[in-house]
Amino acid sequence: MREQSNNYDSSLTDDTITIQIRDTINRLVLGFKRYGLSMLLVLLSTTLTAVLLWTYSHQPVYEKQTIYTVTITGGTAQDNLATAFLTGSFPELMNSQLSDVIREDLQLSDQDSFEVNVEILNSVNMIRMYARSTDPEIAENVLNVLTARYPEFASKDLGNVTLTEIEDSQHLNLVEDNERFLLFALVGFIVGIVLNSLFLLRFIFRFKTVQSTSSISRITNLKNYAVLPKLTQGKVERKKNYREQIILQDIFDQEIKASTLKLKIQKDDTLMFVSAKPKEGVTTIVGEIAKHLTNIGQRPLIFQIVEDSSNKNMIKQILKRPAVLDTFITKEDRINYLTVNLNEFEEVCRESITGKNDIHELINFLKKRSDCILIDACSLEKTNYLPPFAQAVDKTIYIVKQGTTEITEVQNGLSVLENNGYKLLGYMMNYADRDSLYYGAYGKGKYDKYYTSIQDKTIENLPEL
Numbered sequence: 001m002r003e004q005s006n007n008y009d010s011s012l013t014d015d016t017i018t019i020q021i022r023d024t025i026n027r028l029v030l031g032f033k034r035y036g037l038s039m040l041l042v043l044l045s046t047t048l049t050a051v052l053l054w055t056y057s058h059q060p061v062y063e064k065q066t067i068y069t070v071t072i073t074g075g076t077a078q079d080n081l082a083t084a085f086l087t088g089s090f091p092e093l094m095n096s097q098l099s100d101v102i103r104e105d106l107q108l109s110d111q112d113s114f115e116v117n118v119e120i121l122n123s124v125n126m127i128r129m130y131a132r133s134t135d136p137e138i139a140e141n142v143l144n145v146l147t148a149r150y151p152e153f154a155s156k157d158l159g160n161v162t163l164t165e166i167e168d169s170q171h172l173n174l175v176e177d178n179e180r181f182l183l184f185a186l187v188g189f190i191v192g193i194v195l196n197s198l199f200l201l202r203f204i205f206r207f208k209t210v211q212s213t214s215s216i217s218r219i220t221n222l223k224n225y226a227v228l229p230k231l232t233q234g235k236v237e238r239k240k241n242y243r244e245q246i247i248l249q250d251i252f253d254q255e256i257k258a259s260t261l262k263l264k265i266q267k268d269d270t271l272m273f274v275s276a277k278p279k280e281g282v283t284t285i286v287g288e289i290a291k292h293l294t295n296i297g298q299r300p301l302i303f304q305i306v307e308d309s310s311n312k313n314m315i316k317q318i319l320k321r322p323a324v325l326d327t328f329i330t331k332e333d334r335i336n337y338l339t340v341n342l343n344e345f346e347e348v349c350r351e352s353i354t355g356k357n358d359i360h361e362l363i364n365f366l367k368k369r370s371d372c373i374l375i376d377a378c379s380l381e382k383t384n385y386l387p388p389f390a391q392a393v394d395k396t397i398y399i400v401k402q403g404t405t406e407i408t409e410v411q412n413g414l415s416v417l418e419n420n421g422y423k424l425l426g427y428m429m430n431y432a433d434r435d436s437l438y439y440g441a442y443g444k445g446k447y448d449k450y451y452t453s454i455q456d457k458t459i460e461n462l463p464e465l
Helices: 014-057 076-106 136-158 178-204 213-217 239-263 282-295 314-320 322-328 342-354 359-367 407-419 444-457
Strands: 061-071 115-120 126-133 162-165 171-175 223-229 269-275 300-306 330-332 335-341 372-376 395-401 424-432
Touching: 014 178, 061 076, 061 136, 076 115, 076 126, 076 136, 126 136, 136 162, 136 171, 213 223, 213 424, 223 239, 239 282, 269 282, 269 407, 282 300, 282 335, 282 372, 282 424, 300 342, 300 359, 314 322, 314 335, 314 342, 314 359, 322 359, 335 342, 342 359, 359 372, 395 407, 407 424
Parallel strands: 223 424, 269 372, 269 395, 300 335, 300 372, 395 424
Antiparallel strands: 061 126, 061 162, 061 171, 115 126, 330 335
16 A cells, blocks of 8 residues: 555646656657668658659750950950949840840740850959750850850940950850759758658657656656556567567566566455556456466456446346345356446445445455455546445556556546545556566666577477468
């Protein structure tokens, strides 16, 4: 039994927020450790895909250039000023006159694209004139027209300006489109980062949930009685997975046996196992503990509280005529079961307050037919267990499911149980992944040692599947 009292009914405190942040960071680190290589491959794949798309869509661009010196009066300052004027006015000149002249001289269609421009070279009275096109012949012909016609247009703008072409300055080159290449690569890289971020967010989005025993230990001093692994359901195809399934099943069985011993279940004890919400493994855990108790010679009885039981007046009939109890008890795998309807159970609990019925009396009847009672309770999401039933329960075990049970649900659930007088003994964590098994409870070294010994001794000669 617990000697200290815990307050669980408060909303998230600063300490709880700190717990969530720590668990989120731990989950993030775990995600990088477990899936870091895969994330790197995704990043490389998206970047490579973008580069391949660039390669597929990229058309080579050819450039033909020439270089002119500009002179107008022989003075350096005047020449430089004239050079700046020519480069500044060229786009307007190209759009208004030169473009039509070039297309007319070369008889180019609208589908024949090209680009022409001039730029100052080395900040002196020199200009570089170039023509670009995906067709090298068009690029060359366009520049030839420019060299023949542009000096005439320049003279009209500046009067006595002289353009002198530098010898051997005409070259046809393939333009490297590095900017577009880098843009595609950057987009692919960003897409990879986004995909990896979404994956990590999906991996850690459950930061509000219980991730390990440390998540519980920071908000309560309740003792942990078991960390039960997630078991694979259905047929396993690969031998490696089959081996791991056997290992996890063995760990599950050992944890059940150990938890049964630690619970110190005595004759006439009544233990209630309850969770915050459905499908957290309460029925499985209760059934496995009952099997172990049966194997060591005890006679447990499982008292199930369910929503859909067909026997809706069972409890009242038993309290009225105890002799009919045996007709309602069923047996499966040497274990006795009594299944009651949740609505009737709640009604009898309320009547116990007024003295009309006594739920405690029902438990006493069951004790006469068993060594101990294990209560497979309906989740707290479905009902709040009323104080009269607490008088019939000796110990209460809270079941949490890793990655599903939220920390606030643990707080609220423990608060409800304690406020209603239930004697909280401890908790069990179910559906734990490998990192939360012996890593969290016993240390990585012992887990690895245990895992290796099981692998060597138990499954060394497994048949091929």
